[in-house]
Amino acid sequence: MTFDPIRIGIIGVHPDQGWASSAHIPALKALPQFKLQALAHHQEDVAKAAAEKFDIPSYHFSTHDLVNDPEVDMVVVTVKVTRHRDAISKAIDAGKKVFSEWPLGVNLAEAEALRDLAREAGVSNFIGLQTRSAPAFRTMRTLISEGFVGRVLSATMIGSGIVWGHEMSDGFEYTLDPDNGAGMLQVPFAHSLDGLLDALGQRVVDHVCTLSNSRHTIRLSNSGRNVPLSVPDQILLSARLSDGTALMSHFRGGLCQGTNFHVEVNGTEGDLLLTSPVGYVGIGGTRLQGARNGAPLEDMDIPPEHDMHAAVGAPAQNVAIQYARIANDCFRGTSNAPTFDDARDLHALIAALARGGSWH
Incomplete structure (x- = not known):
């Protein structure tokens, strides 16, 4: 059985920067199930x-025009989260399939509203939780389910936010407003926690979370201004999962010379260790090691079925794997790609962590 490619229209494409150009476009060009049909940017020269x-047939200067383009089947939203509600709502109203980058909304209420809107319209919807697609996390999930570590006892995750350290680009200044829902808690921490919980096949049932600031100001590298660091640069989570597994995590702003990403799963019969030189596993350089019954750690092979589309490189590979899952869901009726329902659940968890934590 053959299918016509899904024609994609992307909102928020810049020729030289941004997640769309570095991840989405290389991923889509590697997949025959999709055709890059249109893009939108509010600046005419940038869109052109x-x-x-990227050799895309048509371009638009407004969200309205792109979502109503009859040659577009699926709208991909890659703009700042503060513009998600407007763009996603218009795509849903136009009856288009929608793929939104994470976070879905600036808060839980907005995410629930968008989830409900998509449900009522009956449109296919997907959320960019591509850490689940990372080959090392997918392999870890398989190994855990097959009993490599025995019964899981605990999981530990240490991460660096990359941003929210000593300085950041002026382009990230909007993330310093807590109302914009784009800080370290909502983005790299949420992505990483989602990937780990998916690998474990578990959910958080009890937790203690502390959000704090070790830094009180941050330098904007382009303008040289020092501004208040008004979102957490330290996240400390202690949790119990649905099967009784103990989970501990510490995320800190910026990068360090030591451990920037470290996930360890300890079980009754073995251990797994996933590391990366940067704070987010989607950037690349991931290493997976394992050991059983007291043997030393050794590198674990990533099976070909988990390491698809490696030729596109990081960070596009994880996004390509997620798009492949979306294609299967659309063409074959599977349910493997995360949707707005998954986004709502992760938003609810992050909101609970923020409410349950202390703020210093």
């Missing part, structure tokens, strides 16, 4: 330049 660079 991006369309020419």
Whole structure:
């Protein structure tokens, strides 16, 4: 059975920067199940330049025009989260399939509203929780389910936020407003926690979470301004999962010379260790090791079925794997790609962590 490619329209494409150009476009170009049909950017010269660079047939200067383009089947939303509600709502109203980058909304209420809107309209919807697609996390999930570590006893995760350290680009200044829902808690920490929980096949049932600031100001590298660091740069989580597994996590802003990403799963019969030189596993350089019954750690092979589309490189590979899952869901009726329902649940967890934590 053959299918016509799903025609994609992306909102928020710049020719030289951004997640769309570095991850989504390389991923989509590697997959015959999709066709890059259109893009939108509010600046005419930017839209035209991006369309020419990436060989995309049409471009628009407004969200309204893109979502109503009859040649577009699925709208991909890659703008700042503060603009998600407007873009996603318009795509749903136009009856289009929607793939939104995470976070779905600036808060739980907005995420629930968008989830409900998509449900009522009956449109297919997907959320960019691509850490679940990372080959090392997928392999870890398989090994755990097959009993490599025996019964899981505990999981530990240490991470660096990359941003929210000593300085950041002026382009990230909007993340310092807590109302924008784009801080370290909502983005790298949420992505990483979601990937780990998916690998474990568990959910959080009890937790203690502390959010704090070790830094009180941050330098904006382009303008040289020092501004208040008004979102947490330290996240400390202690949790019990649905099967009784103990989970501990510490995320800190910026990068360090030591451990930037470390996930350890300890079981009755073995251990798994996933590391990366940067704070987010989607950037690349991931290493998975394992050991059983007291033997030393050794590198674990990533099976080919988990390491698809490696040729596109990081960070596009994880996104390509997620798009492949979306294609299967659309064409074959599977339910493997995360949806707005998953986004709502993760938003609810992050909101609970924020409410249950202390703020210093």
